[in-house]
Amino acid sequence: xxxxxxxxxDTGRGHLLVHDPTLRDGHHAVRHxxxxxxxxxxxxxxxxxxxxxxxxxxxxxxxxxxxxxGPARLSDEEMLSVVREALPHSRMGVFMLPGWGxxxxxxxxxxxxxxxxxxxxxxxxxxxAERHLGLLREAxxxxxxxxxxxxxxxxxxxxxxxxxxxxxxxxxxxxxxSSGHYLPADVTARIAAMRAAVDVPVMFHGHNNLGMxxxxxxxxxxxxxxxxxxxxxxxxxxxxxxQLEVLVPVLARMGWRTGIDVYRLLxxxxxxxxxxxxxxxxxxxxxxxxxxxxxxxxxxxRVLDISARQDVDPRDVFFELGRRQAVAGQExxxxxxxxxxxxxxxxxxxxxx
Amino acid sequence: xxxxxxxxxDTGRGHLLVHDPTLRDGHHAVRHxxxxxxxxxxxxxxxxxxxxxxxxxxxxxxxxxxxxxGPARLSDEEMLSVVREALPHSRMGVFMLPGWGxxxxxxxxxxxxxxxxxxxxxxxxxxxAERHLGLLREAxxxxxxxxxxxxxxxxxxxxxxxxxxxxxxxxxxxxxxSSGHYLPADVTARIAAMRAAVDVPVMFHGHNNLGMxxxxxxxxxxxxxxxxxxxxxxxxxxxxxxQLEVLVPVLARMGWRTGIDVYRLLxxxxxxxxxxxxxxxxxxxxxxxxxxxxxxxxxxxRVLDISARQDVDPRDVFFELGRRQAVAGQExxxxxxxxxxxxxxxxxxxxxx
Numbered sequence: 142x143x144x145x146x147x148x149x150x151d152t153g154r155g156h157l158l159v160h161d162p163t164l165r166d167g168h169h170a171v172r173h174x175x176x177x178x179x180x181x182x183x184x185x186x187x188x189x190x191x192x193x194x195x196x197x198x199x200x201x202x203x204x205x206x207x208x209x210x211g212p213a214r215l216s217d218e219e220m221l222s223v224v225r226e227a228l229p230h231s232r233m234g235v236f237m238l239p240g241w242g243x244x245x246x247x248x249x250x251x252x253x254x255x256x257x258x259x260x261x262x263x264x265x266x267x268x269x270a271e272r273h274l275g276l277l278r279e280a281x282x283x284x285x286x287x288x289x290x291x292x293x294x295x296x297x298x299x300x301x302x303x304x305x306x307x308x309x310x311x312x313x314x315x316x317x318x319s320s321g322h323y324l325p326a327d328v329t330a331r332i333a334a335m336r337a338a339v340d341v342p343v344m345f346h347g348h349n350n351l352g353m354x355x356x357x358x359x360x361x362x363x364x365x366x367x368x369x370x371x372x373x374x375x376x377x378x379x380x381x382x383x384q385l386e387v388l389v390p391v392l393a394r395m396g397w398r399t400g401i402d403v404y405r406l407l408x409x410x411x412x413x414x415x416x417x418x419x420x421x422x423x424x425x426x427x428x429x430x431x432x433x434x435x436x437x438x439x440x441x442x443r444v445l446d447i448s449a450r451q452d453v454d455p456r457d458v459f460f461e462l463g464r465r466q467a468v469a470g471q472e473x474x475x476x477x478x479x480x481x482x483x484x485x486x487x488x489x490x491x492x493x494x
Numbered sequence: 495x496x497x498x499x500x501x502x503x504d505t506g507r508g509h510l511l512v513h514d515p516t517l518r519d520g521h522h523a524v525r526h527x528x529x530x531x532x533x534x535x536x537x538x539x540x541x542x543x544x545x546x547x548x549x550x551x552x553x554x555x556x557x558x559x560x561x562x563x564g565p566a567r568l569s570d571e572e573m574l575s576v577v578r579e580a581l582p583h584s585r586m587g588v589f590m591l592p593g594w595g596x597x598x599x600x601x602x603x604x605x606x607x608x609x610x611x612x613x614x615x616x617x618x619x620x621x622x623a624e625r626h627l628g629l630l631r632e633a634x635x636x637x638x639x640x641x642x643x644x645x646x647x648x649x650x651x652x653x654x655x656x657x658x659x660x661x662x663x664x665x666x667x668x669x670x671x672s673s674g675h676y677l678p679a680d681v682t683a684r685i686a687a688m689r690a691a692v693d694v695p696v697m698f699h700g701h702n703n704l705g706m707x708x709x710x711x712x713x714x715x716x717x718x719x720x721x722x723x724x725x726x727x728x729x730x731x732x733x734x735x736x737q738l739e740v741l742v743p744v745l746a747r748m749g750w751r752t753g754i755d756v757y758r759l760l761x762x763x764x765x766x767x768x769x770x771x772x773x774x775x776x777x778x779x780x781x782x783x784x785x786x787x788x789x790x791x792x793x794x795x796r797v798l799d800i801s802a803r804q805d806v807d808p809r810d811v812f813f814e815l816g817r818r819q820a821v822a823g824q825e826x827x828x829x830x831x832x833x834x835x836x837x838x839x840x841x842x843x844x845x846x847x
Contacts, residue, residue, distance in 0.1 A: 352740040352744070353709060356678065384705055387777055404807075404809060407783070423776060426760040429760065
């Protein structure tokens with residue numbers, strides 16, 4: 142069942158495709174430990190609500206279960222098999238970051254019934270997705286390319302990267318606000334530039350660090366996005382993602398159609414809150430600072446630990462990491478920054494603790 | 495110290511006055527049971543951050559501590575005395591709803607050092623504030639008039655009600671999104687109409703039922719509001735209020751000045767989360783439905799109880815209460831609505847449980 146109609150019609154603002162990564166991005170919040178019963182319970186509830194795409198996997202995507210990214214409770218194959226069976230109507234999505242996952246992981250996911258596959262890269266490295274998108278097109282699977290930490294690139298850069306993704310075979314492109322940095326005007330500018338650059342569906346994926354995830358998603362729709370990501374109760378790391386069961390009725394009130402039953406969606410969100418999460422995400426001070434700084438929230442524990450050891454304010458560390466345009470994988474930089482801040486303070490004759 | 499400058503200057507979008515009702519509206523979330531130590535701890539932290547106005551009291555305002563609204567742990571006088579002493583720089587605000595509070599309560603609050611007094615009425619009943627605003631002006635205290643459940647009135651009606659409040663002596667006017675129903679365009683229309691109708695500062699107070707409290711507050715600022723309400727961690731009943739320590743840096747990033755130190759504000763919010771609340775507010779399904787329906791969230795427990803007893807879907811009850819324009823104080827209507835829904839279903843041959 143494809144619900145991927147786009148454009149406007151006579152009765153309102155048109156159709157939007159809602160893509161639900163609760164069981165993939167939410168996995169970060171529980172260290173990738175969801176059980177088969179948990180995956181099945183939520184997937185069945187989302188399917189019953191008419192959610193068009195349910196994404197599943199390790200938080201970092203196919204192939205990422207490892208000591209470095211954290212081992213998941215279930216293998217990719219186990220997760221895909223359980224969720225595939227729990228989705229009589231909805232399509233199943235998977236996510237992969239080249240480097241964590243390989244061509245072999247992709248082939249396996251396709252064999253296990255993945256309907257929509259997203260290949261993610263850093264926002265200026267679309268080239269890394271070329272081979273994977275090619276493989277997926279050959280396999281006849283819907284393939285999208287998405288750009289992480291997208292606030293670090295300008296609207297024109299993102300438009301260019303999206304055009305490249307399409308040239309590699311992407312049937313959809315999108316941006317993730319990985320550090321929750323955007324305000325609505327930032328989203329409008331980026332989505333509009335992407336919309337003008339490509340003829341395939343355009344996606345926006347928000348995080349709620351600045352309390353703007355729903356407003357940013359609405360701004361994306363108004364600027365021409367066709368696909369919006371959102372998670373039940375915003376399930377995700379740190380401040381969480383766009384809250385699915387809030388976004389859908391807000392879109393409906395504004396005249397957008399999603400094909401989703403709101404009561405059943407609220408039921409699915411209740412299942413998620415009760416069965417998946419120790420507690421729903423809230424916006425704490427670290428979440429706010431990492432959003433303002435535009436820093437990957439996965440750095441949180443490292444920043445807090447290293448700042449305590451160096452006796453510097455972790456907020457200063459976050460803002461300095463933001464100025465240095467830190468991206469995931471640069472954990473060594475945190476020590477450099479913290480030591481630099483301590484030395485600078487000592488040089489100014491401040492406390493040295 | 496008056497920080498009530500308004501208008502724009504050369505360096506940005508201008509100044510906004512942030513008014514913090516954490517210790518008044520947040521009180522709803524803990525059944526008005528904050529202790530003197532809790533009030534003092536948060537007030538000192540907010541003062542240190544440079545928050546211009548700190549509001550305190552029973553959730554329903556002066557004089558509301560009662561069996562019906564719930565008895566507060568401390569008397570109004572105790573609360574005001576503690577907080578007054580904890581605010582060397584910030585002004586102290588109080589809130590009163592005529593009917594709950596009386597002229598005598600107002601005089602007492604003034605004697606205990608209230609600097610800014612808000613008189614609240616239902617959105618079409620500004621007349622009820624006339625005598626109270628008059629008394630406050632005679633007493634030489636800054637007096638504002640604010641309108642509750644304001645989504646139930648049109649922009650033109652609200653502008654008219656605000657003009658009346660000013661004619662009674664209000665030195666500031668505002669609207670509360672009591673049920674968390676607004677989307678940004680709704681706020682823009684209302685604040686713009688109010689701004690055009692009066693020459694005094696205009697205030698917006700948001701609730702987060704639809705995840706829009708920060709975006710709505712920004713929309714209010716852009717439409718000409720001078721005063722924005724927000725609470726630490728959004729502390730408040732149900733889905734909570736606009737999150738103060740998110741709003742302030744977002745405004746700063748957009749070029750608005752508030753005079754508040756962001757690091758110290760984050761510290762104050764950490765104090766609030768640790769010392770005041772069992773857990774920060776989140777948006778649950780009941781919060782979403784009452785926001786969509788435009789129904790006072792204080793109805794929540796009654797609606798759930800009565801719906802269970804009548805075996806009807808509480809969501810249907812909320813939406814029907816919204817259609818009937820229920821306001822606080824009409825608890826009897828909940829039974830009427832629930833019984834009506836059950837009978838209608840029985841008449842259609844549906845389940846009767």
